[in-house]
Amino acid sequence: MSIMKPVKPGQLFMGKLAHGCDLLEEITNICINENIKLARIEALGAVQKACIGYYDQNAREYQFIDLDQHLEITNLVGNISLKDGNPIAHAHITFADETGKAFGGHLASGTIVFACELLLEALEGPEFTRGLDEETGLPLWTMSE
Amino acid sequence: MSIMKPVKPGQLFMGKLAHGCDLLEEITNICINENIKLARIEALGAVQKACIGYYDQNAREYQFIDLDQHLEITNLVGNISLKDGNPIAHAHITFADETGKAFGGHLASGTIVFACELLLEALEGPEFTRGLDEETGLPLWTMSE
């Protein structure tokens, strides 16, 4: 069953990420520092290299793909919620190479920022906590109706 | 002429869609249930298979492409407005396959959710109603200045 929860807007943050930082880890660190437990995130920019995940729905595990090239980030979309009590960023990302060809997947550690503009919209609401979802094998939100 | 209307933020909803549901129909159903007539939507996740549209600008009709494979949703962006008095979701979607290669288009029925995290931001404002636009052949908003 689909479950949608009412949430309220919280503090907004806009800015740029450090050249050379790990994109996923940096977003997580910002949320820890700002004590953000629930948020939406979006970004654009460029990376020095990327690591993306693809979830094998049959094997129920992520495969990771290293893209060892300079890429534009044409889009990053994601959210912040809690896992084991700590803020965790879940984001998907789309890239383009020097021919304009697009790639994408689940943002993984090892994606290194060249330049990145981030918008972080904190949200207020019930706790969104990730736990193992038996149906998919993924760490989905454990919310009930 | 471009026409932009001032709108105001309404109720925010964040949550997850049911494993196995039809992505486009489920978003529409949520809006009907919550009585939402205007909104922005965004999502990320994965699908069991996808159906996307490409609008042939010369023939003035959609061509539909079936992607019968497991794909990551790297981005979904769209809106809710009214058509024939009922909420209608218009969304475009980007996918990535197991090699990271990206695909996309106009979200059509037949796109089946594996897992999906949705943010729905209701908006308050003038009625946004879709009707035939003579210039493009598309069901665009019939607003005037």
Add this chain to the structure above:
Amino acid sequence: MSIMKPVKPGQLFMGKLAHGCDLLEEITNICINENIKLARIEALGAVQKACIGYYDQNAREYQFIDLDQHLEITNLVGNISLKDGNPIAHAHITFADETGKAFGGHLASGTIVFACELLLEALEGPEFTRGLDEETGLPLWTMSE
């Protein structure tokens, strides 16, 4: 160092862009007309042709790619800030062709709208001004901690 600034929500605008307009220039003109100096933008739609940039991180210059074909806009994400005292739009865009194959990059002038639905969320906050960033060669925000 990553630098994130608190900002506040401002006026929201939702609407459609004129058939045949230049996507980047039209967004900029709307912001000039509405006196918007800081904002987030998102869009979906279709274009008659596109021009996208890829930043060569070694040569420190943009390469531009002309896509002389009808394409769906599967996503546009970006922001408005100031450069030399005037509003400037920075957006990245993802397209899909008639086979569903995706392309993308830095939105450049020469991208001509077939149909486009735009959401513009003005923001209030400190001035975000672009100036040359020595580390990357890009016109990044010149904010300090």
